[in-house]
Amino acid sequence: MADRILSWHPAPSKPTFTPPPGAVDAHCHVFGPMAKFPFSAKTKYLPEDAGPDMLFALRDRLGFSRNVVVQASCHGTDNAAMLDAIARSHGPDGKARARGVAVVDPDISDSELIALHEAGIRGIRFNFLKRLVDDAPKDKFLKVAARLPEGWHVVIYFEADILEEMRPFIASIPVPVVIDHMGRPDVTQGPNSADVKAFRSLLDSRVDIWFKATCPERLDAKKEGGMGDPWNNFAVAVAPLVADYPDRVIWGTDWPHPNMQDEIADDGHIVDMIPRIAPSAELQQKLLVTNPMRLYWPEEL
Numbered sequence: 001m002a003d004r005i006l007s008w009h010p011a012p013s014k015p016t017f018t019p020p021p022g023a024v025d026a027h028c029h030v031f032g033p034m035a036k037f038p039f040s041a042k043t044k045y046l047p048e049d050a051g052p053d054m055l056f057a058l059r060d061r062l063g064f065s066r067n068v069v070v071q072a073s074c075h076g077t078d079n080a081a082m083l084d085a086i087a088r089s090h091g092p093d094g095k096a097r098a099r100g101v102a103v104v105d106p107d108i109s110d111s112e113l114i115a116l117h118e119a120g121i122r123g124i125r126f127n128f129l130k131r132l133v134d135d136a137p138k139d140k141f142l143k144v145a146a147r148l149p150e151g152w153h154v155v156i157y158f159e160a161d162i163l164e165e166m167r168p169f170i171a172s173i174p175v176p177v178v179i180d181h182m183g184r185p186d187v188t189q190g191p192n193s194a195d196v197k198a199f200r201s202l203l204d205s206r207v208d209i210w211f212k213a214t215c216p217e218r219l220d221a222k223k224e225g226g227m228g229d230p231w232n233n234f235a236v237a238v239a240p241l242v243a244d245y246p247d248r249v250i251w252g253t254d255w256p257h258p259n260m261q262d263e264i265a266d267d268g269h270i271v272d273m274i275p276r277i278a279p280s281a282e283l284q285q286k287l288l289v290t291n292p293m294r295l296y297w298p299e300e301l
């Protein structure tokens with residue numbers, strides 16, 4: 001078996017920025033623990049364990065209150081590790097401090113979807129990255145998207161080079177759509193690049209397309225021709241998007257940063273990106289509290 005990969009910082013710094021009360025880390029994952037929750041036979045990477053105890057310790061260290069755990073491709077369509085993390089997230093008041101986004105077999109039954117809802121899932125993820133998944137059947141995805149429990153959305157992960165071919169598919173999705181990592185624009189080309197313009201026109205095509213202003217460590221990585229920490233290209237390219245679409249943007253750490261083992265990010269520095277892309281207290285409140293609460297805890301608003 002291949003060596004297991006460690007892609008996260010062992011001792012992240014304490015951020016300078018203090019998130020507002022109730023802040024949500026709306027894009028993070030758990031890996032295993034493998035002995036209890038084995039990875040998918042089809043996984044493209046084999047990570048070290050990064051379980052709920054580590055995730056919640058990081059949440060507290062970074063000054064966040066809640067997590068949205070997104071099913072990582074290494075667990076395929078078996079959501080057990082993520083559901084276990086959500087089940088362990090209950091605070092002293094008995095309320096879950098985590099919710100989740102699942103990856104499902106499109107043939108999943110309606111009763112299984114309801115069970116996922118009761119376990120805290122509020123969306124499903126469609127992953128189009130060839131380096132992460134073997135196939136992404138759009139017809140089957142559309143069918144399951146039409147059967148989701150009320151209030152759910154679809155999260156889509158794709159790269160900028162297929163944005164054009166994604167348009168009809170995205171237009172057909174009958175529920176709100178959240179785009180992972182802004183569809184991975186080339187942030188080194190600035191805020192008015194062809195990638196960013198294409199992404200803006202996608203956002204303008206529907207009022208219920210949301211996006212995650214996430215992953216400076218990926219999009220501005222040295223290995224992508226970017227700057228690396230402190231990720232200035234990311235700040236310059238992404239701040240105008242947050243300013244122009246303040247009511248449909250959310251944020252997350254991306255911990256434990258799958259596949260980023262060659263350029264390990266300090267999560268304290270990742271948090272310190274927030275005031276650079278959302279400079280005012282009002283924007284920060286929307287990005288970190290109001291917007292993710294609308295998607296994941298609407299009953300508390």
Ligand SMILES: O=C(O)c1cc(C(=O)O)oc(=O)c1
Nearest residue numbers: 071072073074132180258259
């Ligand atoms: O770009 C990636 O490698 C990546 C992978 C995964 C996953 O494996 O699910 O999730 C992400 O958000 C990003």
